[in-house]
Amino acid sequence: MAVQRKKRKRRELFALGNEAVAEGALLAGCSFYAGYPITPSTEIMEVMANRLPLIEDGVFIQMEDEIASMGATIGASLAGRKAMTATSGPGFALMQEHIGYACMVEAPLVVVNVMRGGPSTGLPTSPAQADVQMARWGTHGDHPIIVLSASNVQECLEMTVTAFNFAEKYRTPVILLLDEVTAHTREKITVPDPDEVEILSRVEPTVPPEWFKPYADTARGVPAMAPIGSGYRTHVTGLTHDVMGYPTQRPDEVKDAMLRLFRKIDQYYGDIQMSDEYMLDDAEVAVVAYGSVARSAHLAVEQARERGAKAGLLTLKTLFPFPRPAVEKLTHRCHTVVVPEMNMGQMSREVKRVNNGRTKVRTINRVDGQIITPSEILKAIL
């Protein structure tokens, strides 16, 4: 007997990158959004304002500022929701203290930062990739973090789903960096049927409440998480805490807590680091790019090949932890690595660090609010 196949309910949309982020979030099970409007991220918030009140228990709230947005997002995450907020550079700067708090209390959530020119209020409607190092090092204290990026509209959707999955799997805030070009490009995308997508959720405790250790070290390094109100009465604090969640200054407990925060990300490095390779097999010149710049680089590589140059492209989808193996391979094999980016060299710095002087690293930097064109990259390749 023929097996009845479920009809897939895919949808096709002509969407902005920002709209695709919202679609991705809803697909991933996001049911809470708290935010504050800021260009060029606002469409994410607007879509959520329209959609969340129409889904079961979906909550949308516009807060008084980005600090409050991040606080509410963490609160919702602690209460068991998949929560997200989106912002742009200046708002992202305001959120930093709370991003550190989320790292410390291991609150799974997603922060989307649609980058604009800076510093300060900078260039509100112009593209830049100026917040790469802020995403990694913006908050005080020592902690690992996962930073993802997307270079086209379909990827905006997919990487948002991935961001939620990583957040839930590793109990950590995940930052999705977009640039204004990606966020405001309108393209045809496919929203997959929910059944086609792998959606992960945090592990909840199965032991009786009196046995539960909210920050216990496990083999994965990721403790089970009990939502507030589920009968597991726990203490959550931004202070360094012991396995019970109570503040501690005992060196052994502090060390254990800190090292576990790092270990839970480090040991799944292979799972987290993502990049796309294009024509790299025999490449002598490799371009390393991310965001909308990767699309310019794609065309530049094609044009270079037409002219007989052996060029290839590595598109970074994970920015941090830095995909070292993928980049290191290139620095061994290619005579030049080209790193174009819309900042003064925030990612080429990582490439150079990994390269360690082996090969030539050529940077292309633009900070004038203009995109980097394929011809600029082509010139650097040839």
Added chain:
Amino acid sequence: MADVTQLIHDYLRHNKKFPHVFCAGCGHGIVLGSLIRSVHALGLPKDDVVLVAGIGCSGRMAVYVDFNTVHTTHGRALTFATGIKMANPKLKVICVMGDGDALSIGGNHLIHAARRNIGVTALILNNHIYGMTGGQCSSATPQGDISMTTPFGSLEKSFDIMDMCKAAGASYVARGTSFHAIQMDRLISSAIMHPGFSVVEVFSPCPTQYGRKNKFRNAVDMYKWLKSNTVKVETLKDPDQKPADGRIPIGVFRDVEEPGLEERYFELQRKLMGQNR
């Protein structure tokens, strides 16, 4: 062995967190006792109560009590509380803050929580000083008073929390003191059961950092001062008028039944989803 019969023992975490940090004479313990008596008298299950605290002496309360507790960042407790309440409106969310926490760094969040009328109870433990950082002035330090950062007397006026919260739209606004513990039980109980945003300001003496710099010889003096310098708001002819003798009114300043933000939101959601339950 002595029987442990006091109510408070049922509500404290005995597995780690004592002795507490409060100094001798501090009013915070009295407020904590009052909070516990209120929750107990209302018959609320511990699992349904969330205590969200800011930073400072009052923030430490969250470590001691056996509710769901969240010790947040300085000044932002209300933002976390807003997220928790909207994520799970069944929870009784109580937010405990100091005066520096609620009014200075967190002043914006306080007025917006009041404007939204979110169903959260804000307990503002006003000791007129930054206690834990060593006695610097806050935006509730009375004009002319001495602190580590106002050694020649504060030049700035302090906030009147009651006026501010009423103006911003909080639907339950009350003030008590650590001296008037029985009244405080009543104020906190009503605040917790109030549907919208409820604010209870409590004058909670800080003999260590505030009192000894401002001519109070000891903690007892501070409590005596609270006794003789306060007046029940019900006894005033015009509750909006400050008493001419400089006494501070205590009691309920506003109590209007208004649905909290979460109620209004989920009502709208039910309408939108066409499920008129």
